[in-house]
Amino acid sequence: MDFKTELEARTERVDAILEKYLPEAEGPQKTVLEAMRYSVMSGGKRLRPILMHETYSLFGGRERVIEPFMAAIEMIHSYSLVHDDLPALDDDDYRRGRKSTHAAYGEAMGILAGDALLNLAFETVSSAFTIDQGPNTANAFSLFARKTGVFGMIGGQVVDVETEGKQISPDLMRFIHEKKTAALIEAAMMTGAVLAGASRMDITATGSIAHDVGLAFQIRDDILDVTGTTETLGKPAGSDEKNSKNTYVKYFGLEKAEKEVEILSERALADLSSLSYENPFLTELIKSLVYRNK
Amino acid sequence: MDFKTELEARTERVDAILEKYLPEAEGPQKTVLEAMRYSVMSGGKRLRPILMHETYSLFGGRERVIEPFMAAIEMIHSYSLVHDDLPALDDDDYRRGRKSTHAAYGEAMGILAGDALLNLAFETVSSAFTIDQGPNTANAFSLFARKTGVFGMIGGQVVDVETEGKQISPDLMRFIHEKKTAALIEAAMMTGAVLAGASRMDITATGSIAHDVGLAFQIRDDILDVTGTTETLGKPAGSDEKNSKNTYVKYFGLEKAEKEVEILSERALADLSSLSYENPFLTELIKSLVYRNK
Numbered sequence: 001m002d003f004k005t006e007l008e009a010r011t012e013r014v015d016a017i018l019e020k021y022l023p024e025a026e027g028p029q030k031t032v033l034e035a036m037r038y039s040v041m042s043g044g045k046r047l048r049p050i051l052m053h054e055t056y057s058l059f060g061g062r063e064r065v066i067e068p069f070m071a072a073i074e075m076i077h078s079y080s081l082v083h084d085d086l087p088a089l090d091d092d093d094y095r096r097g098r099k100s101t102h103a104a105y106g107e108a109m110g111i112l113a114g115d116a117l118l119n120l121a122f123e124t125v126s127s128a129f130t131i132d133q134g135p136n137t138a139n140a141f142s143l144f145a146r147k148t149g150v151f152g153m154i155g156g157q158v159v160d161v162e163t164e165g166k167q168i169s170p171d172l173m174r175f176i177h178e179k180k181t182a183a184l185i186e187a188a189m190m191t192g193a194v195l196a197g198a199s200r201m202d203i204t205a206t207g208s209i210a211h212d213v214g215l216a217f218q219i220r221d222d223i224l225d226v227t228g229t230t231e232t233l234g235k236p237a238g239s240d241e242k243n244s245k246n247t248y249v250k251y252f253g254l255e256k257a258e259k260e261v262e263i264l265s266e267r268a269l270a271d272l273s274s275l276s277y278e279n280p281f282l283t284e285l286i287k288s289l290v291y292r293n294k
Numbered sequence: 295m296d297f298k299t300e301l302e303a304r305t306e307r308v309d310a311i312l313e314k315y316l317p318e319a320e321g322p323q324k325t326v327l328e329a330m331r332y333s334v335m336s337g338g339k340r341l342r343p344i345l346m347h348e349t350y351s352l353f354g355g356r357e358r359v360i361e362p363f364m365a366a367i368e369m370i371h372s373y374s375l376v377h378d379d380l381p382a383l384d385d386d387d388y389r390r391g392r393k394s395t396h397a398a399y400g401e402a403m404g405i406l407a408g409d410a411l412l413n414l415a416f417e418t419v420s421s422a423f424t425i426d427q428g429p430n431t432a433n434a435f436s437l438f439a440r441k442t443g444v445f446g447m448i449g450g451q452v453v454d455v456e457t458e459g460k461q462i463s464p465d466l467m468r469f470i471h472e473k474k475t476a477a478l479i480e481a482a483m484m485t486g487a488v489l490a491g492a493s494r495m496d497i498t499a500t501g502s503i504a505h506d507v508g509l510a511f512q513i514r515d516d517i518l519d520v521t522g523t524t525e526t527l528g529k530p531a532g533s534d535e536k537n538s539k540n541t542y543v544k545y546f547g548l549e550k551a552e553k554e555v556e557i558l559s560e561r562a563l564a565d566l567s568s569l570s571y572e573n574p575f576l577t578e579l580i581k582s583l584v585y586r587n588k
Binding site: 023028029031032033036079083086088089106107108109110111112114115116118119120122123125126127129130133135138139141142144145146148149150151154155157158159161162172175 | 317322323325326327330373377380382383400401402403404405406408409410412413414416417419420421423424427429432435436439440442443444445448449451452453455456466469
């Protein structure tokens with residue numbers, strides 16, 4: 001099978017898992033359940049759950065305990081986009097070529113559907129304990145919650161919003177990118193490693209690979225925001241400039257940003273190949289993320 | 295010791311536990327950490343963590359595993375108030391006699407501080423597994439997440455917002471009250487029972503008591519919104535009418551609402567006294583909640 005076909009099969013598997021953990025839109029809460037489904041089942045690339053699963057496989061994981069965590073990380077990713085798009089934040093009415101959640105369901109429902117997805121992510125994680133009550137599940141839960149929270153993804157988001165339009169130090173810009181994007185990639189890959197029972201050293205190495213991949217991925221995103229079109233991106237191009245975002249491209253120019261992506265990507269791939277485990281698909285996937293053109 | 299002194303001692307204990315689990319406001323995320331502290335350390339009555347702890351004690355619980363859950367439920371309660379107060383929802387600039395979080399820190403920070411508190415609640419729950427890795431902790435986590443989510447508190451909040459200004463059936467109004475308020479009281483008391491290792495039957499009985507207390511508490515709140523003043527409430531009186539909220543008082547009048555509180559309260563207290571365990575302070579506390587005048 002070629003990479004593209006394998007990737008499609010994995011994306012479909014994630015969609016099936018999400019279907020299982022997302023409640024049906026019925027009952028008095030029908031609207032918010034609909035808005036939650038609208039936000040999650042929106043043709044996302046499912047990179048984070050796939051990265052999680054592939055890292056789990058890399059370290060020999062073969063059980064179903066990974067599934068609730070895969071669903072949970074996509075719910076976290078989805079809610080963060082829903083809240084990001086709100087008028088008080090990035091104020092984006094479009095996402096992936098269609099209306100963003102608050103544009104489709106109203107602002108109040110956007111806020112509450114985001115809250116509901118964030119809460120559902122942890123409700124879903126809690127169901128992992130019915131599959132495996134061992135310490136790996138508890139450790140994965142703890143790591144996952146840390147990386148998604150104020151010392152992880154939310155922390156990056158906050159500083160990003162606070163510093164819009166302000167001149168900031170390269171260190172602070174790096175902090176934003178590391179937290180806003182890399183933290184969730186770290187959550188994905190490290191959760192996979194922890195659940196598979198990887199050694200402490202391998203978990204740390206996984207964190208470092210995920211950090212580099214995440215940062216490269218974000219810089220690539222910033223590059224595409226400048227070089228891409230609304231059509232290829234599925235969202236308005238140039239939105240970073242519109243929102244006066246601090247990006248690598250803005251500070252160092254396109255060329256240096258490209259160079260940084262290359263350095264990070266090569267380091268990540270070298271670290272990955274130095275592990276005593278192998279997953280060729282994971283290697284291909286990481287390459288496709290950091291070298292993507294759109 | 296009299297009830298008031300005992301209650302004060304317990305409130306202080308909850309504040310100390312919250313201090314332990316709320317991060318210091320420092321580093322690049324200083325502002326959001328400040329906003330989180332501002333939202334939580336605001337002189338709240340800490341009813342939910344106290345109810346949780348007293349139910350835990352009722353069933354013989356004596357360990358520290360209850361503490362992260364006590365902190366977590368107050369964080370959930372706090373974030374729900376922060377998001378409730380947002381312009382797109384109830385649009386309240388005051389809460390407990392001072393500026394609400396978004397009024398003090400801006401709307402974007404209000405949204406993100408709420409998200410961060412919701413996430414921190416579960417991060418805090420995850421730390422309970424370092425104290426007790428037994429099945430009670432996992433079961434408590436699962437129950438807690440369910441009661442705070444779209445089939446619990448958030449579900450009630452959503453339907454409440456959606457039906458503002460609309461004529462709804464008494465059943466739907468009851469649904470809103472049961473979810474919006476009672477679900478979190480159920481989360482508090484049932485988590486306490488589960489962590490203490492109460493029997494299945496006792497956990498169910500606890501849920502039923504909590505349901506009645508929660509519903510009585512909410513109707514009492516609606517009554518006070520009509521009969522109280524901004525000064526005694528610490529927030530604008532008459533806000534239900536302003537927001538066209540559907541309340542027991544609006545549908546059935548003050549007298550019938552009072553009667554309903556009485557029926558629910560008496561049933562809760564009778565059920566509580568029929569358990570094979572006793573906690574006189576818990577009984578007093580429940581009385582004070584449902585019979586309070588302000």
